[in-house]
Amino acid sequence: MVQTGAKAQRVYVLSVQQEFDKACGRETHILAPETADGMPRLNEKAMRVYDNMIAEADKQGLRLILPFIDHWWWWGGREQLAAFYHEKAEDFYRTDSKTFKAYLDVIRQVITRTNTVTGRAYYDEKAIMAWETGNELEDTNADFLHQTAAWIKKWAPHQLVVDGTYKKINSFALTDPNVDIVSNHYYTNADNNHPGQVTQDLRAVGGQKVYLVGEFGLLPADQLNAIMQSIVHSEVNGAQAAGGLIWGFRGHRHDGGFYWHKESTGHYSYHLPGFAKEGEANQEQAVVDLVRTAAAQMAGQQTMAPLPKPEAPLLRETTSPFAINWMGAAVGRSYDVERAASPTGPWTVVGRDISDGVNEWNPETMVLFRDDYRQLQLGHTYYYRVTAKNESGRSAPSNVISVQHSEENQPPVVTLEPALTTTQDQGVELTASWQDDGLPSREVKVGWQHAGDG
Template sequence: MKKLFFFLLCLGVGMSCHAHENFITRQDHQLFDGKKLFRFAGIQFPELHRIEDDSKGVCHLDPRGWGQFFKWPTADEQENWIKSLVHTGHKAMRVYVLSIEQEFDHACNRQTHIMKPATPNAMPRLNPIAMEHYDRMIALSDKYGLRLILPIVDHWPWWGGREQLAAFYGEKPEDFYNTNSKTFKAYLNIIEQLLTRKNTITGREYRDEKAIMAWETGNELQDTTADFLRITAAHIKNLDKNHLVVDGTYKKINEFALNDPNVDIISNHYYENAGNLSPSTVTDDLTAIKGKKAYLIGEFGLLSSQQLEEIMNAAVDTKINGASAVGAFIWGGRGRRHNGGFYWHLEPANNKTYSYHLPGFADGDANEEITVVNMVRHAIARMDGEKAMRPLPIPEAPLLRTIFSEKNIQWLGSSTGRHYTVERAENPKGPWKVIGKNISDGKNKFNPDSDSLFSDSSKFEAGKEYFYRVTAVNETGVSHASNIQSFKR
């Protein structure tokens, strides 16, 4: 049934269900899509498969004080986010890790991708509910032409990482890197389960999905050892001949990674606490890599737009003995909510940087949102050898939700919509009257429990039915009208 739904969805938008013809391959320090050089830039959207809902605050039943509330994205949300990325030029996206069950998840009603073993000392289990959302992320990326970089396990505990995996076996967090530990054995088993999983939508095993560009050993694995990387990378390549392997080491370039035949991409993240938040890090890392591998700047951010642009320019333009970075991602972005508005996140590292929203809104001026988004779109074009930022496509129609109150009219925004026009009629065929113009859905810190996109303050006749529709607008043009919803006073 899911395969039929996906097939019909493809036909409905007049697109191929398989946008990718090739797997991404590597030759020395370069990546290729078939015979075409593959370079990319972007704003990283980490939550295409699991949402940290900051509007809900923190779970007070989690004594660590930072435990967030999580939810799974709807199909509409995932499709909207991926289209937002692709329609703003993104060719690749690095998402966040697989979440791992931890002590306070049940109390906070949190589900994870990886569940504790069913019996002591058994292997961890993939949560089938969670993985269906992961399946759909891959299927939609395949449909719309996005490549995915997929880190496996986190060094950090935010979503559950090495510490939580080790806890399944009564071991310490550092045992994750010990190749003789139960934790490491479980990590290898997770990789095997992942690579051989059959996608419930496409019917393909993950190792045969062209939307997947690369597997990353993990997120910010700063204590990676030669044995850990050697065994892990070989394990991935033995199971999966189609995909690239990223060394997920953080803060340094390991010589043993450069000499490992199963490692394709060397990655680094630039942050203030890592002491490397500078354009010069691009030169330093490319010099250290010596053209032996492809180089990815997996994350950098929490800076002014000018400082971000300096690093992005270095990522695009710097060449050391002919080698350049293959890609760079600014941290980080969030997508639209099912019923309107955007998810958002305030970065605790500096307590002032909010997540960016595509295609960029004046509501985010304090965050320099439009400036940052446009700079990234320009970098995307330059990675492809183009001089100018590509124009946005004309917006697609918004999706108007059921109206329960005229005080709270909701819609899922268009993937490239800047603002919206709301119309009302007394007949579903019109005539239509404009009752709202230049309405933005880009408000930061949008709270669905208290905020609304549009409130109709008109006077209504009791018992009379009114009809509504919405159009999206950007600098390129105006969308078709949305679906029609009615409301009876």
């Protein structure tokens, strides 16, 4: 993200355990207490991923805004936290509830956690710019915010606090000494997804706090650009927005392609550095470019800088030359695949301009590259490497992997319905199926034998 001009990013909330997790194979961040009146527990496996994210952000110079709990249920939020104590979702905002007590303890556990990668406590992580009370906590009241913000500052006195409310600017947040940033989210269902909301909110803030547009989106690119330019240029009595973040971005999968999400509006997650063809219906390239342009403008530049050359992708081990995948480079637009008979070459390009930006990528059924069966000899070992490309140049080659070609096309297993006897030459339907062996160049030939008079 830093390579496209980003300086800070907001991450989605910590997830809370719920009944769907096992079926999804999902590791949630916050687990149920071990006893009825106990406090929630952090899931070590999920938090180690969080550790890595923070460590990598620090390495890249990216600053993070980290919200705690979601107002909504789908990721596991206040409703699921309340269910641990047989309370209702609205009890989350009651400061005398068990749910609120648990929420505060989650905050303590997270902020005081020692990062397993860096060895530092989270409250000492420079990459963590701000803690946000939560995501779209639209029922935030003065007592809830006052206690929460003070609690965060107690454990993280050198990091900032964001009032994670929604649809409004809370007047009590503007006078709370422990709140550093106020934010709003712009969406059509909130009737605020327009450029004028920036000025309206800046007037409400009155320069008393830093103002951030934490999310906006789910609009055509031209309307998103109008809002973004308002964020960049609007000013009320000398006060301007600190920035704005478009919903939403998802990164590369480890084993190829990108993570993705599709909203009810039909909009997909955006992927960097933007894919004009694969993301055409999503106007992906236009949206990525308008964000990059705004980031450049806020840094005092007129236009966005050229992308750097990509870093080398990471080629994954495989047992088949027909299932070659790699973790893409951060700003790679396409990839070339090379094959050799030895690990040092000479190398032959066997795949050109391969994109990993396809939406709805499914690593269980899709592969980035299948070699040509006709060019391979059974029993031979082949070596592969991949290079990333964009308009600024090529990356260094990836790591090299070796694959022995030991797969033969297997005869299909054909199953027909029970034999039929008929005096008709037409109108009889027979169905057949075959077991796909996963190799390319599948071909099915059908032959009929006519027996009888005539």
